[in-house]
Amino acid sequence: MSDAFSNYDLYADPYMNRLRNEVAKVKAKKSEGLFIPSDFSHFDSLHYCGHNYIEDFLENEKVNPNTKVLELCAGNGSTSRFVADRFKVQLTTVDFLPAFNELHRNMNELCGITNTRIIQGDATQLDLVGLGLENECQVVYSLQSFYYIANKPALFSVCNRALKMGGRLYIEDHVVENNIPLIEKEEEIAVKFQFISRLQRHDYVKLLEDAGFHVDEYVFRTTEWSRYLFERSEKFLREKEQIISEYGQELWDTRYVAGIHISCRLYHQLGMTLDEAKTAYPLTCAEFGEEEFERWVCEMPAKFGGAYIKATKIRNV
Template sequence: MIRDDELLSTDGRTAAFTERLLDSLAAAGRDLDDLTPADITVFEDLHVQGFEATLELATLAGVGEESLVLDVAAGLGGPARALADEFGCQVVGVDLTPAFCHAATELTRRVGLDDQVTIRNEHALDLPYEDDTFDVVFLQDLASDIEYKAGLAAELHRVLAPGGRVAVHEVVAGPVEPLLTPMALTAEGPVGSLVHPDEFHETMTRAGFEALDWLDVSIEAAEWYQSMIHRAETDGLPPGFEVVVRDDIVPLCRSMHRNLDEDRARAYLGLFEK
């Protein structure tokens, strides 16, 4: 089990972000002193297909109570907490955004999962872990250019134990150009170019992985974006969501739905083994 007992360093902006997030949850009637994982499952919707994708990937990868999981680009810790709560495993989440790491750590503590989930502010290309450490790596919505993917694949191969698996849910480039508004859902999230599915597959295999599954789930992803649009227009944004996502979240979801619907982008679910 990996533990990091050092407090995350915070500046005013980082602490203020966490406070705004908690204030939003409190204003929606959440009891901050008695939060449950169900109260904050909404933060699973910061990646495509949300909890459904996390559950499917975990089942595909064979995550269990004995698993040590690394969640790359962990955001507010939604997938990490879902994995710990649903499967009883230990999870380390890493993210580049200090404000996300601070908020994720506080949310995890408040729902009582801090004995299973650790969130750290680290770079995915330079992970502070020894070789052969993790059983499973989760990689969801970390679209970027092919050079970055190659470096990332090599680093994930290094920290995975022999027989370890990378569970992937990735938006990739489609056959139709150009891509419309290739932007992150969150205001703090990175923006990158998309690679084609064959390039992604080849990058992983060149790093030493064997592809066990590589499935096109574009229809399901498009339906998820459509449901996000409907929910935002009908019920408004869920509690806390407005603090995290971009102001133009609905137009962005419409563009991403068009990307998928018009084959400008595709969504793939994959499993790669070391």
């Protein structure tokens, strides 16, 4: 993981302070008793489309309280809290950022979650033997974070070594869907988004195969991601004055402006006519300006995509 990621402004102090304040507000609403993960879901979930697909995957895997599961790049623990509470598995999570791990522990304690071990570390350099996880896990998963990591061979080696033979790997990731040269604005946006690893499908599959996996499924959900992000943009813009009043202009100018102007230019494959898009997302259209909105929604070919990948460990490496 690069040092640049440690200074990624989307996860800088204004955003982390906002999360801490949200935790404090939730705590103030309940004088006694434990919280549940959904008490925090209005602010702690960073993943497009939530937990729906990982829930389906784990249900099909028939995990149970004896199942060892590893989550890489767990962030503030939104998905891990859901998984730990819903499936009662023996869960280990890893994240690179100390502030995320601090928040993760705090919210887990408030929820009374005891079946999760939270590790500070680099997902490409885990001491799996020391953690008691070498060839022990039935499932390794990560949601929408692997694109930050350039060293995929090292990353996928960790995934392989953590899994039992026949164990399953589940990934949601930002990838290159259509290999078309980026215009200057798109390159600028991709850099701001920390789009470090830009892999096409055949490259991604080859790296997984080289790491001892058989890729069972590789599905794009780019339109679903695009609509999710444009709907999120509408919510941000509706709440703009409240957000600035409560958390300050700096947070709006980093986290929220990026969530509108970067995310919606990365993912704009809405599957709608221009009139349908204007009707569905009027505030985003006004924020972009009609000409710019039309350009991205109707004229710019989709280049990045949301990939959902399932793979099985078939050999040790």
